[in-house]
Amino acid sequence: MEQQESTPQRRPGRAARPVGHVLRIPIYMNGSMLLLAALVTVVYGNWVRAELDLPDPVGYLVGLAFVVCLLGSVLLHELGHALTARRYRIGVRGITLELLGGWTEMDRDAPTPKVDALVSLAGPAVSLVLGGLATAATLALPDRTLADQVAFQLAASNLLVALFNVLPGLPLDGGRALRAGLWALIRDRNRATEAAAWSGRIIAFVCLVAAIWLYRAEFVTLFGLAFVILVVFTLWQGAGQSIRLARMTRRFPLVDLATMARPLLTVPAGTPLGEAQRRRSEDPRPNVVLAVTDSAGNLTALVDPVAAERVPVDRRPWVAVDSVSRSRDAVPALPLGLSGEQVVRALQAQPAGQYVVTSGEDVVGVLRVGDVAEVLEPRRPRTPRGMK
Numbered sequence: 001m002e003q004q005e006s007t008p009q010r011r012p013g014r015a016a017r018p019v020g021h022v023l024r025i026p027i028y029m030n031g032s033m034l035l036l037a038a039l040v041t042v043v044y045g046n047w048v049r050a051e052l053d054l055p056d057p058v059g060y061l062v063g064l065a066f067v068v069c070l071l072g073s074v075l076l077h078e079l080g081h082a083l084t085a086r087r088y089r090i091g092v093r094g095i096t097l098e099l100l101g102g103w104t105e106m107d108r109d110a111p112t113p114k115v116d117a118l119v120s121l122a123g124p125a126v127s128l129v130l131g132g133l134a135t136a137a138t139l140a141l142p143d144r145t146l147a148d149q150v151a152f153q154l155a156a157s158n159l160l161v162a163l164f165n166v167l168p169g170l171p172l173d174g175g176r177a178l179r180a181g182l183w184a185l186i187r188d189r190n191r192a193t194e195a196a197a198w199s200g201r202i203i204a205f206v207c208l209v210a211a212i213w214l215y216r217a218e219f220v221t222l223f224g225l226a227f228v229i230l231v232v233f234t235l236w237q238g239a240g241q242s243i244r245l246a247r248m249t250r251r252f253p254l255v256d257l258a259t260m261a262r263p264l265l266t267v268p269a270g271t272p273l274g275e276a277q278r279r280r281s282e283d284p285r286p287n288v289v290l291a292v293t294d295s296a297g298n299l300t301a302l303v304d305p306v307a308a309e310r311v312p313v314d315r316r317p318w319v320a321v322d323s324v325s326r327s328r329d330a331v332p333a334l335p336l337g338l339s340g341e342q343v344v345r346a347l348q349a350q351p352a353g354q355y356v357v358t359s360g361e362d363v364v365g366v367l368r369v370g371d372v373a374e375v376l377e378p379r380r381p382r383t384p385r386g387m388k
């Protein structure tokens with residue numbers, strides 16, 4: 001039931017096409033969910049069949065009805081997040097449903113701690129209301145009937161979802177609320193995110209220890225233990241991703257176009273690649289990028305370093321730079337003066353290997369995406385220079 005940060009990458013596992021729309025919000029379903037839905041239909045169907053002494057097909061039908069209700073509950077929980085976000089003019093890209101939770105993808109982060117807290121807590125609030133309604137239904141319905149059984153399961157699952165999600169650790173909803181509180185307190189969203197994510201890791205660890213203890217005391221089955229381990233693993237990973245993202249975001253101001261743009265060395269169209277590379281090796285400036293000019297001296301293309309490396313050394317005197325170049329129009333442009341955050345957002349909006357850095361009409365240099373990655377995540381292994 002976590003909400004997605006507005007990360008650049010689409011989360012893996014999301015289907016490419018929505019299965020439908022609710023209030024203009026695209027709804028996606030995870031493929032792995034079908035397997036789990038079938039499993040729950042059979043396991044729960046079998047159990048309810050034995051419990052209420054029903055014929056086989058009816059049991060499975062009840063199982064299926066329960067799965068549909070569960071999905072409906074998850075959808076309403078996520079709509080709680082999505083509609084609250086929309087109310088504060090945060091765009092919603094979509095909702096993905098998984099049987100044991102869903103996630104809402106928004107196009108930007110909440111602008112203030114208050115909005116962050118409201119959007120996070122709206123989901124569990126919906127689950128709490130649903131759980132309350134289902135509880136009222138179980139109390140009103142006659143005992144040991146089908147409707148009573150399904151209402152009871154829905155009450156239990158919604159209340160459990162509401163309770164579990166308000167645990168104060170990222171990536172859970174409660175973790176986002178904790179982050180919002182810390183953010184308001186220390187006025188640093190990234191540090192607040194890191195702290196709330198560490199809290200998430202502590203919660204994951206405590207859940208794991210508790211589950212093992214309950215299993216050894218024979219309070220939970222092996223299936224239950226396996227399920228908790230899956231949840232703990234997901235939590236741990238989600239918390240780790242939040243920490244990584246917060247550390248990266250904190251480094252956004254270090255992305256400075258003026259200092260990071262690699263200088264250009266222009267050669268006329270038709271120059272052999274070997275000759276162009278010789279001129280570059282004699283250029284005293286570091287990390288020079290080769291570019292191609294037309295007869296009027298206008299920059300028309302950038303040499304693609306990967307394509308240039310692929311040309312065997314003995315062929316380079318006979319290959320024109322043009323043939324291993326990309327047209328300047330095909331390379332996205334970034335104007336000097338953008339802030340670090342604006343640069344990162346532009347890179348996310350238009351992914352490419354390199355960008356021309358412009359000042360007015362002029363191209364003043366080239367930004368390599370690998371250089372930005374090294375600034376944002378300096379500890380990752382360095383890739384050899386000249387290969388990217």
Ligand SMILES: [Zn+2]
Nearest residue numbers: 001002123173
């Ligand atoms: Zn949620």
